Structure formats: C-alpha cells, structure tokens
Amino acid sequence: MIWALGDLHFDPIGDKPMDIFGENWIDHEEQIVSYWKEVVKEEDIVLLPGDISWGLKLDEAAIDLEKIDALPGKKIISKGNHDYWWGSLSKMDSLGFESISFLNNNSYLYNDIAISGTRGWMPKDSSGFAENDEKIYLREVNRLKNSLESNKDASRKIAMIHYPPFNQDFSVNEFSKLLSEYKVDLCIYGHLHAEGHKYIVEGNIDGVEYKCVSCDYVDFKLQRLEGF
Numbered sequence: 001m002i003w004a005l006g007d008l009h010f011d012p013i014g015d016k017p018m019d020i021f022g023e024n025w026i027d028h029e030e031q032i033v034s035y036w037k038e039v040v041k042e043e044d045i046v047l048l049p050g051d052i053s054w055g056l057k058l059d060e061a062a063i064d065l066e067k068i069d070a071l072p073g074k075k076i077i078s079k080g081n082h083d084y085w086w087g088s089l090s091k092m093d094s095l096g097f098e099s100i101s102f103l104n105n106n107s108y109l110y111n112d113i114a115i116s117g118t119r120g121w122m123p124k125d126s127s128g129f130a131e132n133d134e135k136i137y138l139r140e141v142n143r144l145k146n147s148l149e150s151n152k153d154a155s156r157k158i159a160m161i162h163y164p165p166f167n168q169d170f171s172v173n174e175f176s177k178l179l180s181e182y183k184v185d186l187c188i189y190g191h192l193h194a195e196g197h198k199y200i201v202e203g204n205i206d207g208v209e210y211k212c213v214s215c216d217y218v219d220f221k222l223q224r225l226e227g228f
Contacts, residue, residue, distance in 0.1 A: 002110070003040055003073070003222040004047040004213045006162070006190020007080065008032060011054045012063035021194045024216060031220040036071050039222060044073040045110055046222065049190050049213065050080025050119060050162030061085035062095055069097040074110075078103040078117040080162040080191070103160070105143055107151040113228060114154030116147035120163035120189070123173055141174045148182040158228065159187040164212070166201050180206040186225065190214040 009018050010029055018025040040046060052068070055061030061083070068075055077100060079086045086092070089104045101108050107116040121137040122129060144161070151157075165175035165187060172180075179187050186209045192199055193216050200212045213223050 001041070002045045002047065002113075002158070002225040002228040004049070004160070004188045004211075004225055005032065005215055005218070005220075005222045006049045006188070006213045007051040007193070007215045008048065008064075008068075009051055009054060009082070009215075010064035010067065012060050013054065021216065024220075028215065028220050032215065032222075033067075033071065035221045039224075040072040042072050045115075046071075046073040046075045047115065047158070047160050047188060047225075048075055048077045049117060049160040049188055050078055051082045051190065052077060052080065053085060054082065055085045058085045058087055058091065058095075065095065065097060065100060069099050073099065075100045076103060076108050076115050076117075076160070077101070078160050078162065079119040081119065083119075103147060105146045105150075107147050109151055109154065112155045114148075114151030114157045115160065116144070116151065116157065116184075117160035118143040118147055120144070120161040120165060120175055122163060123167040125167045125169060137174075141178065144175060144178055148178065148184070152182060156228070157182065157184040157186075158225070159184045161187060161189045163191050164189050164199060164201060165210075166199075168199060170199075170201050172206065176205065176208065176210075179208045184208050186211065186228070188213045188225070192217065
C-alpha cells in the first residue's frame with residue numbers, strides 16, 4: 001500500500017507551536033504518529049511532500065527524521081518551503097537512515113510506479129510575486145522535469161509537490177502542464193492550512209488526478225492512495 005501525508009511540521013526544539021492555525025493542531029505530532037503506527041505496515045510506502053521539520057539545520061531536523069525513520073514503512077520525502085535544513089542529496093543520505101529516501105532531481109521506483117517530485121513554488125498570480133520568485137519558480141519547474149524524466153518510461157506515475165501546482169484562480173500552470181505532459185497518474189500536494197484550504201483543487205484535470213494531503217485538511221491521518 002502507498003500512503004501520503006503533507007506538512008508534518010514536527011518541532012525538534014519545541015518553539016514552533018502549530019495551534020496558531022487552530023485548536024485541531026494541539027498535539028498534532030502525537031495524532032500523526034498514533035494513526036501511522038495503527039495503519040502502516042513495514043512493506044508499505046509513505047510519501048511525505050514537504051514541511052517535515054522546523055529544524056533550521058540538518059542536525060536539528062535529524063531529530064525528527066530519526067522519529068520518522070523508526071516508524072513503519074519506506075518513506076519518500078520531498079522538500080517544503082519551511083524545510084530550511086534541506087541540503088544536498090549526498091549530505092542527507094549520509095545520515096544513514098534505513099527507511100528514508102529523499103527526492104532531489106531524482107525519482108524513486110516502487111515496483112512499476114515512478115515516484116517523482118519537487119518543492120514547487122508560489123503561483124505567478126500570487127500577490128507579491130517578484131523577479132526573484134520568477135527565478136525560483138523556473139528552477140523548480142526544471143527540477144520537476146528532471147525528476148519526471150529520470151523514470152519517464154514507468155507504467156504508472158505519482159508526483160509529490162509541496163505547493164499546489166495551480167494558479168490562485170485555479171487554472172493550470174507550468175507545474176500541472178508538465179505533469180500532464182509526462183502522463184502522471186496522481187499528484188499529491190500540501191502547503192495549504194486553515195483559510196488556505198479555499199485554494200485546494202482536487203479531481204482529474206487534463207488526465208492527472210490531484211489530491212491535497214496537507215495534514216490539517218485530512219484530520220492528521222495518513223491517506224491511502226487508492227489504486228496504488
């Protein structure tokens with residue numbers, strides 16, 4: 001089975017309470033871990049599309065990554081906008097986690113399923129989108145293309161992106177167009193919390209099924225990806 005959950009926002013230091021987004025965030029880490037242990041088996045895959053840890057440096061985030069490594073299943077992690085600890089693939093792999101793989105211009109092949117992904121970026125119609133955002137945006141589009149290209153011949157494809165791959169007016173953008181071009185079957189994303197849920201887009205668009213797995217949107221429960 002394949003499961004997914006975005007925006008764990010684990011806190012190794014204890015100074016980033018998430019209940020500013022609502023009382024449902026109280027003890028959210030305990031909620032996530034408890035359900036995870038209940039449903040996930042060792043042979044399962046768990047996709048985590050970004051915002052994993054509030055740690056600012058890799059050694060701080062390693063505290064949370066160790067917790068995740070100890071949980072059941074094989075975990076595939078992509079970067080979120082708050083994963084400031086994220087470094088090169090070689091540095092992250094050097095931590096030696098037994099059950100964690102990181103997506104960074106690469107992909108992961110699980111049976112006949114290619115799992116690709118990147119962080120993404122805010123859409124161009126966001127207020128405050130500036131020249132520097134344009135550079136980051138295009139770089140992230142290229143990273144997604146590299147990831148998709150690395151296993152382009154797989155018979156089934158899942159993409160995991162932190163930012164929603166749509167404009168704020170719900171239209172497709174360069175990210176979602178690329179997913180359709182590479183005939184991705186399913187795209188999961190997160191990033192949106194509380195009032196941000198109004199920007200969620202789900203369902204089949206141009207051949208790609210979209211699902212938001214931001215943890216407060218799915219009641220802090222890992223989501224079973226049906227059909228995979």
